[in-house]
Amino acid sequence: MKILIIKLQSIGDVLLISPLFYNLKKYYGDSCILDILVNAGTEKILQTQYLNQIHTLKRNPNKLQRIYDELALLKAIKKEKYDMAIGLTGGERSAFLAFWSGAKIRVGFPPNSFWSKNLYTHKLTPKHQHNLENNLEALRILNIPILSKKVLAPMPQKTTNLNNLPPHFIHLHFFSRLFFKCLDDSFCAKIIDTITQTYHIPCVLTAAKDSRESKKLQNILKLCHSKPLYFDGTLTLPEVSLLNSKALAFVGVDTGIMHLSAANNIPTFAFFGPSVVTIWGPWDNDLDSSAYNKQNGIQQMGKHFVYQEDFDCIPCGRAGCNDTKISDCLLSRLNQQKALSYLLDFLNNIIRHH
The missing domain is CATH 3.40.50.2000 (Glycogen Phosphorylase B;)
Structure with a gap:
């Protein structure tokens, strides 16, 4: 066949x-x-x-x-x-x-x-x-039995680009080619500083080889008090996958790298804005059915966690509010204190068991 x-x-x-x-x-x-x-x-x-x-x-x-x-x-x-x-x-x-x-x-x-x-x-x-x-x-539709629902990450490849990774770290990827899925730069910096100060564990940031992502990454780095490691468009997708597979956890937005992290079975914390979590939430390979069953708000599937505000307008499925390419639910209307609290709870469980 x-x-x-x-x-x-x-x-x-x-x-x-x-x-x-x-x-x-x-x-x-x-x-x-x-x-x-x-x-x-x-x-x-x-x-x-x-x-x-x-x-x-x-x-x-x-x-x-x-x-x-x-x-x-x-x-x-x-x-x-x-x-x-x-x-x-x-x-x-x-x-x-x-x-x-x-x-x-x-x-x-x-x-x-x-x-x-x-x-x-x-x-x-x-x-x-x-x-x-x-x-x-x-x-x-073809009556072919479904024996596995595991998402397959790319096979690890040998590379010298990751030789200097710390033994324990949190992987962060704050970028999407659709910028209305992204968080405010200052909040990204706050996340990095909070993780570094709370756990004394380094943060490692990745970005694609893209001028807009690079500009956003450099601005986040300027706003940070801590000094995270970063790869500014210098890694291939298999190398990003290998980096991610060595992380204690992943923190990021609704993007392909989020799905890659989930495929690597790395505990994943994702910020969602206008997207529908029931359709696009990070899939847990250890489970056979989705646990995302709410319209919005805080949701979890196994080891993976989604933070989304519970406004009536969410999820709109649009390119930002009224298709403006700006998502208020990820920017001005995001409850940063609440989001950080959930993030720390998520990381506490991982780091305590490490």
Whole structure:
């Protein structure tokens, strides 16, 4: 059975499809050849243990190069003669690529457009449940048993970039490519100083190779009284994963690195703003069902903890308040004292047991 899985989204979304790999391999056995198609730049988040080949969709700003890349991708997909294609991105591109593959079995979330809504042979309906569970609907519709719901982090790779890490530390990642998910810089600095002063344990910050993230990181560092270690866009995703796997705990916002931390089984404390926790909360690999069942407020799934205010407007699912790209619930209206109190309770339990 030759299978192509398509997920054309960001790193967190790609990470949350990984439970399919083990289950498909277990069901179809040694005859299962599993390939995946993801956006270029997200492939480094994948654990490749169960994967045969990774196709990437490149989005080159040069139009001629982009056309060349996309034609090469179409040729590569057609050449593989897939038996099954699973489209886990709701959109016309994924539906078309599944159809183009020539697979007789095509599973996915159908788009609304007239020409593409019937390209899948097995149509999935999005449900209000955790994103991981929505991905597993592809197995349920085919009556494939779900034996594991573990999210798979990338395999550790040897690197010299992390040689000087302290033996015990807290990993913090305060950045998202969607800046309306971020906290105020001064509060980030307060979190770092509070952890350092309370536990005398170093904080290690990571940021992506991005000018906006770098600017925010440098401002946070200026506002800190303590001197945290930091990696300003100098680590690859596998290196960030390795760093995270050595941490006592993770503190951050609703972002792909939060999902990576949860996949590494590192106790994760996440600040949520407009996002829906029941869909996007950090998944605990030791549990088989989500424990996020409230509209908002404080929620927990196993070892992972979500702090979100309980305002009536949360979660709005929008790009900040009224789509302004500014989330008051993470900035001016965030109850910092309450948030810090919950964070310290979370860390007390971890450090006491360490």
